[in-house]
Structures are given as C-alpha cells and as structure tokens.
Amino acid sequence: MPAEDTYAPPRLLPMWDSTLLAHAVPGRVMPQAYRPLVVRRNADMLPTLLVDGQVAGVWRAADGGLELTAFRELGKAAWVTTRSCPALVGAETLRARRMPPGTLPPWGL
Known part of the structure; x- marks a missing residue:
C-alpha cells in the first residue's frame, strides 16, 4: 500500500464506477457534499473526475471532445496534470470550467 502522501494522478471514472459504488468508507473517495452533484434522483451516477x-x-x-466541470477551485497544476490524463490524450477539444457553488451540473438532471 502506498504512503498517504503518494501522488495520485487525475482519473476519469465512467458512470456507475465500482470505486464509487462499493467503497467501504463513505466520503473517502467522494466527499458527502458532492454526492447530490454526482448521484441523480434516479440513482444514476455521473462520470467523475478524480x-x-x-x-x-x-x-x-x-463536441468531439470532453467537458470537465470542477466542484471546487483546482489549481493550475491540477488542470495541467488533468490534461495529460491518458483518457484525454487525443481528445480534439477539452473544455474545463469550475461550477459555481450551489449549482448542479448542466446535464444529467
């Protein structure tokens, strides 16, 4: 098992990823405050950015690429390393933005 301070590179998880569905410690991977932003009323789980x-x-x-929406302020280094995520290599377009506090993602309602 890696040390607590080991860097974890950015990841894109698909809908209903088992990491979020079956994690033994609630809140460890997905903060409870983000749960209503990720889990829809019908129990669908949106694809997430770790x-x-x-x-x-x-x-x-x-639009032929990916749109990333952050729930909190991410530093420039986080966005730069996110853009180098293997899942994003080759994406023709990449839009990244921060979601205003208290709002829901503009899709998947």
Missing part, C-alpha cells in the same frame, strides 16, 4: 484520489468534478463527452 484529482489526488478524490472526486473533484464530473465530465461528459461534448
């Missing part, structure tokens, strides 16, 4: 091992936002395919 930064340093924790849910930091959601993503979707859009």
Whole structure:
C-alpha cells in the first residue's frame, strides 16, 4: 500500500464506477457534499473526475471532445496534470470550467 502522501494522478471514472459504488468508507473517495452533484434522483451516477484520489468534478463527452466541470477551485497544476490524463490524450477539444457553488451540473438532471 502506498504512503498517504503518494501522488495520485487525475482519473476519469465512467458512470456507475465500482470505486464509487462499493467503497467501504463513505466520503473517502467522494466527499458527502458532492454526492447530490454526482448521484441523480434516479440513482444514476455521473462520470467523475478524480484529482489526488478524490472526486473533484464530473465530465461528459461534448463536441468531439470532453467537458470537465470542477466542484471546487483546482489549481493550475491540477488542470495541467488533468490534461495529460491518458483518457484525454487525443481528445480534439477539452473544455474545463469550475461550477459555481450551489449549482448542479448542466446535464444529467
């Protein structure tokens, strides 16, 4: 098992990923405050963006590329390393933005 301070590279998890569905410790991977932003009323789970091992936002395919929406302020280094995520290599377009506090992602309601 890696040390607690080991860097975890950004990851894009698909809908209903088992990491979020079956994690033994609630809140460890997805902070409870983000749960209503990720889990829809019908129990669908949006695809998520992990930064340093924790849910930091959601993503979707859009206009031949990907759209990433962060739930919190991500530093420039986090966005730069996210852009180098293997899942994003080759994406023709990549839009990244921060979601205003208290709002829901503009899709998947």
